[in-house]
Amino acid sequence: MSAAGDHHTEREMPFGFWRRSYAMLVKEFIQLRRDRVSFAMIVMVPVMQLLLFGYAINTTPRHLPTAVLVQEDSDLARSILKALENTSYFRFTQQVHDIDTFDNLLKSGDVLFGIEIPRGFERGVRRGDRPALLVAADATDPVAAGSALSALGPIVQTALAHDLFIGSSPDPPFEIRVHARFNPAASSRLNIVPGLVGTILTMTMLIFTALSVTREIERGTMENLLSMPITPVEVMIGKILPYVLVGFIQAALIIGIGALLFGVPIDGSMTLLALLSTLFITTNLAVGYTFSTIVQNQLQAMQMSTMFFLPSILLSGFMFPFSGMPVWAQYVGECLPLTHYIRIVRAIMLKGATLQNLQYDTLVLLVLMLVAMVIAVTRFRRTLD
Incomplete structure (x- = not known):
């Protein structure tokens, strides 16, 4: 009788193991269904990561807010600003008339760039003096500023070549002087x-x-x-x-x-x-x-x-x-x-x-x-x- 009972117990052991495991499996699913916050996390975290990295993250930003300090109103100044805007890196949001306002906009973070066209700029270009176009950049975020600054010179020169009558001269008609503020080493x-x-x-x-x-x-x-x-x-x-x-x-x-x-x-x-x-x-x-x-x-x-x-x-x-x-x-x-x-x-x-x-x-x-x-x-x- 004892041997028959042991044989019956051994035969039931695999089935009992799977029944108990199945019961625990059902219990955990029921508990997960009741814990709506945890279930929402399981669904929302990967979806949120996918959407944010797929749609929201961009390491090459465009249309960056830019202030303009124009100290002379000339055809050349307007051509330069238009060429800068056409690069799609710069979006002119402020036009100021004094240095203090210009500096405060950069300090407050309202703009990331400031373009200054000094007085006598067009006259200097026509005379061949190579005047400086001043570009101030908020370099606290080197990634945001780097791509725009690297593309600044060549794109502007190409865009304005037909307007400036450069001809065969190897030298550009004006100098682009960049001042990376607050983090000049781009650290x-x-x-x-x-x-x-x-x-x-x-x-x-x-x-x-x-x-x-x-x-x-x-x-x-x-x-x-x-x-x-x-x-x-x-x-x-x-x-x-x-x-x-x-x-x-x-x-x-x-x-x-x-x-x-x-x-x-x-x-x-x-x-x-x-x-x-x-x-x-x-x-x-x-x-x-x-x-x-x-x-x-x-x-x-x-x-x-x-x-x-x-x-x-x-x-x-x-x-x-x-x-x-x-x-x-x-x-x-x-x-x-x-x-x-x-x-x-x-x-x-x-x-x-x-x-x-x-x-x-x-x-x-x-x-x-x-x-x-x-x-x-x-x-x-x-x-x-």
């Missing part, structure tokens, strides 16, 4: 290190606060918190403020290492940089806190933070030129805090920009912070109810 580290400040802060601040409320729920301490006489705003402030200090320490470490080891200059005000960094840190903490009120567990909080961080790093201008993206991608990028902070930190450190130069980006960061805080408090109040 990539001067572009990357300031951007890393915002990128690292975005990643860590989102994760820290996105896990804050979900951790309380999973540990069972949220019920004790809800029973206390405390308002949603007080809870949010209490959870956000410690991480503001953490963000300061991170920013100080990155900036300090960048300055000491990589020679990144700090030409602007450290006080202004600290104040605007506080605004950026608070904005990211508010966004992360909003995520923590939406999700149900820490895994979902990490997944949602990843979904926010991925477009931030790709559409902010950190890895790829912002001006090279299509218009729809630039609109999305303008809604991301990292886009504006990267402009701010690069402008302060490399250009010596002031608050007057950074009004737009500062205002957008402030609006994003307030919107995120209102959403976070509103959703947490629902949790309290």
Whole structure:
């Protein structure tokens, strides 16, 4: 009897193994179907990467915003500007009449290039004096400026040859004098290190606060918190403020290492940089806190933070030129805090920009912070109810 039972058990073992495995397989699919956030991440992350890299990323940007300082209005000046525009690298958005406005536009990042046609330019060309056409470039992003500058001379000379009556003279009728401002050596580290400040802060601040409320729920301490006489705003402030200090320490470490080891200059005000960094840190903490009120567990909080961080790093201008993206991608990028902070930190450190130069980006960061805080408090109040 025992031998027959053992034989029957051995025969049932393979079938039992597959039944149990099948039961676990069904259980996992049911759990995945119920976890809609995780299922959405499985679908959305590869789709988002494909769309962003396929449509939004362009390492050879065109139609770059350019200011013109025309100190003489002549046929030759208009021909040069038209030829520059025909290259498709330059898009004239501003026409200024003094050097200070010209410099402020470059410092604020409103334009990436400035074309200056000095007085007496056409007369100098006709006399054979080879006057200089001045081109100022914002070289904080060497990739964005490099392709346009490399194509500047030959294309303009070819386009204007029939207008200038060059004839057989081997010398060009005028000189193109390029001034690569803020990063004349086109060093990539001067572009990357300031951007890393915002990128690292975005990643860590989102994760820290996105896990804050979900951790309380999973540990069972949220019920004790809800029973206390405390308002949603007080809870949010209490959870956000410690991480503001953490963000300061991170920013100080990155900036300090960048300055000491990589020679990144700090030409602007450290006080202004600290104040605007506080605004950026608070904005990211508010966004992360909003995520923590939406999700149900820490895994979902990490997944949602990843979904926010991925477009931030790709559409902010950190890895790829912002001006090279299509218009729809630039609109999305303008809604991301990292886009504006990267402009701010690069402008302060490399250009010596002031608050007057950074009004737009500062205002957008402030609006994003307030919107995120209102959403976070509103959703947490629902949790309290």
